[in-house]
Amino acid sequence: MVIAAGAANDYLSLANAPVLWILALTVMGVVVVQSLIYMNAVKKNAESAGMSQLEVRTAFRAGGVAAIGPSLSVVLVAIALLPLFGTPPVVVRVGLIGSAATEVASASIAAGTMDANLGDDTFTRGVFIVALMAMSLSGAGWMISTLILTPIFKRSSHKLEKVNPALMGIIPGAALLAAFAALTFRELPKSPTHIIAVVTSAIVMSICLLIANKLHAQWLKEWGLGISLLAGLIASYFAHYAGLGMPES
């Protein structure tokens, strides 16, 4: 289901304009700058939390290594969108808030309002712009509400902390467990292959962690996510093409 652009794809040269390349690279640059500022802030203040510089570096490396598998999978999804939207818009939309799945859904909903479909002749220059505009404004919705809500949440959490300091020690762990339990369960009813993907990934991760603990192999804790993600995708491949997949919509 690589989505190809229809015959009326004269907008693609427009979508790959040099100005848009510059905007796309600049926005990726902003992400890097933000990370550098944050890294510096942690390094400077780590001592106040009893965290050594070695632990700071280890946390950075572990996070980077863990992101390799998910990043490559996102790349596979993102490049499938290139023939439809052009390269710079895909980098901006998938590279910032949102995910490939959200963006495709938004584009398809917006195109629908103009009686057009993704990937066929009805997807003209005008539809492309309306779809991209809708995706961008929707992405902006997330960013603006984060800018408005974060200071409000911050004030309330400081108030809660004053009421009972133990609260802020309990909330993050409980919230994390809850979020991942809910996100995982939400995948299960989608198709038998979804169940196979979750279970395979979970089993392979368990094996990785057991070995990592037995052999004190820290690297395996870092690479475990990449390995279990790959195993989950390979199992999904065989299950999907054995007919256990999601019905094509």
Add this chain to the structure above:
Amino acid sequence: MSNTVATPSHEAFERTTTRWGSITLFIAFLIATSVPFYLLFVADAEVDFGDILTGFLAVFAVYGVFYVVEPLTYFPILGPAGMYQAFLIGNVSNKLLPSAIVAQATIGVKPGTRKGEYAATMAICGAAIIHVASMVLFVGILGTWLVSIIPEQITLIAQLYILPAILGGVAIQLIFSLKQFKSTIIALVIAALVIFGLVKLVPVLAPGDVAIVVILTIVVTWFTRNKAVTDRKASDGDENIGIN
């Protein structure tokens, strides 16, 4: 305390990350939003304002509630600093939080502690650098070539099953590294009841399902906590003990 600027402190960390986190998020918002406006002005495509409004409202009808629900869901996990990272980069559940969990497990710290928060911030920075490198190199520069050589069957599998294939492993790593038996059971039971029960009975709640599970789990964990363990500060330093 004459030299407060140079003294390592959590206040300094929060000040820097809040100021620069919100500034960078705002700049990225301006740049990203300028992309379609640039196209609109140079394209000569006879798109009128009504078409754009209709298109956006249709998308808003589906996703609008998430603008509020997602920040509400992730704030208790990310804290203020992490919010500006997460809602700049996106891919929160499939990339950033898994990275934070892996990093906390690797150095053996728990969420809800200062050290846990700093480890998560560094991990998200590491993930952000990999994210940008992969987007620029494999999508930006090599993307058009890659899409011509990678078989469609493989792209389709990544598209459909990337999330479940990440979540299974992350859930296990989280459970192993937190070692909080009671909270884990509470979270699993509430998630099962909400996802397989409540949302099926009251489908209108579906967009808020994860947020409902998060809030209920926090409340139940709080009221069933072992007060003797949680409601005191560790004697050395100001770390909270965390969940039990």
